[in-house]
Amino acid sequence: MAETLGKKKNYFILLFLAGGFIVYTVFLVVPILHAMFFSLFGGPGIIPKEFVGFKNYIQLFTTDIYSERFFNAFKNTVAFFLIVTFFQNVIGFFIAIMVTRKFSGNTFFRRISFLPTTLSVIVAGFLFTLILNPVWGIFDKFLEVVGLGFLVRPWLGTPSIALVVIAVVTSWQFLGTSIIFYTAGIDTINKEVLEAARIDGAGPLAEIRYIIFPSILPIVGIVTILIFIGDFTQFDIVYAMTSPYANPQYGTDLFGSLFYRAAFFPTGRGGWGMGMGATVATMIVLIVSIGVLILMMLFRMQSMGAKEEGNK
């Protein structure tokens, strides 16, 4: 594999690496490190110049105006992530099983499942805001027609319901990704194994439990990690459906929208100054990286467990 080259020829390696290295380092790595460094600065003005050490972090966790918002956003983000993960994994898994059965039209369903994902989150958010709009009332009228009129409520006006609504819209939009990922995994399962299981009398449920599920568990891991990274910085859906102020009463405030207000809004309109903004960003970077590592370990253990069980 490895090549030994004359020293003269080595210059091209540097040349090949240089462009990508510079772009990636300057516009991704440096900005993240900048946030960490900048979080140690405070003082008046948009661009803080006074070195304050970990004072911003202490404030974030102990001063009510900051900690209240931060923990509220943390709680909401976790709930949002759990709802989206549930829908995308559970419904995604069952639809993937359905569209991998042999019947005419299965590729049609596969293809259209991805359609909502091609829309911009902003568009999906606005579209559902209009559909749920009480003045136009198209969704409420639909509920009345099918006899579920008693369910009608201000969908985006009650904190706990609004959070569920934006999570459901996000799941609607990205369900296609998990379906495509799972079908890709199911398609690679050896047909002979399934055939043999059927001959041995395994019903569809046993087939799902003992063959399909263990073999796509690594993909469940990937999907969950992707959702995790996406949701912990999700912003667009909040902006579109409940405004950057995460109405009502910060009930839909996620880390993404909190970071946006804290870092980029003027003080008095929800801004915390750029030093505090960088502190929030650094905390989210830490939470996301630690979370991803935990999820990776969890799914690696799970996959190994499933394999062992399969070998028994």
Add this chain to the structure above:
Amino acid sequence: MIKIKKGTTKTLLYVVLTIYALTIFYPIYLMITTSLKKNKEIFTSPYSLPQSFNLDNYVQLFKVSNYLTYFRNSILVTLTSLFIIVVLSSLISYVLAKYKFFGSRFLYFYFIAGLIVPIKLGTIGIIRIMISLKIFDTLAALIIVYAAMGIPFGVFVLTDFIRLIPEEFSNSARIDGCSEPKIFFKIILPLLRPALAAVVIINFIPIWNDFWFPLLLIRSDNARTIPIATALLFGQYETNFGLIFSVLAMASLPVIIFYLVLSRQFIKGLSAGALKG
């Protein structure tokens, strides 16, 4: 007995999937039909098909905004950044996959670390860098940020792919006197095509639809892309339902059509991405 059971499972399958398909199609159908209605009709008969094929909302949209500019900007930004991602990450991946040198393993992890670090969180720094490079509020700012955003995934997919290309290909070229860079351009690059397609497809949608960076890096109207223009128009004409539905439809139809035409390639590319992990 078994046959009947098989029949019922199949019916159930169709019923469930049809309901699922309706949840996808109905909102999109609603968006398109409503955009073709007159404002009064939107409220009096919201569910029905439009009485006449009425393009007034679209005419108005093009009158009140520079929609063609936004469209052009979106295409320019997306294509240029995808091109840069493909070029830079295939060059990096070739070196990392085929040559071992001091720090090559570290470099690989350095590049793919970007997969788990959301670039959004570095936006304060990005704004300051863009200002000092004097490209704040230009399309160049968006292009370079998207390029940086796409490189980790590109390196991740392409390095694995290049490793699987048998050495014999390059060796026979070497015997023929090909230089190392030439081997990359003449032998490896053409073989990479399916993997490059996957990289382009997976990056296309997040870049085309990105709202965060134009929101924070773009100020002037003539540098706006479709998502930010959509949000601003939506806020500005909130009560004009016909117009805002045409805004939403205009933002989605090009991608929907593009996807429907290329859905086979999309699904292939995404599946390749899924199995790489």
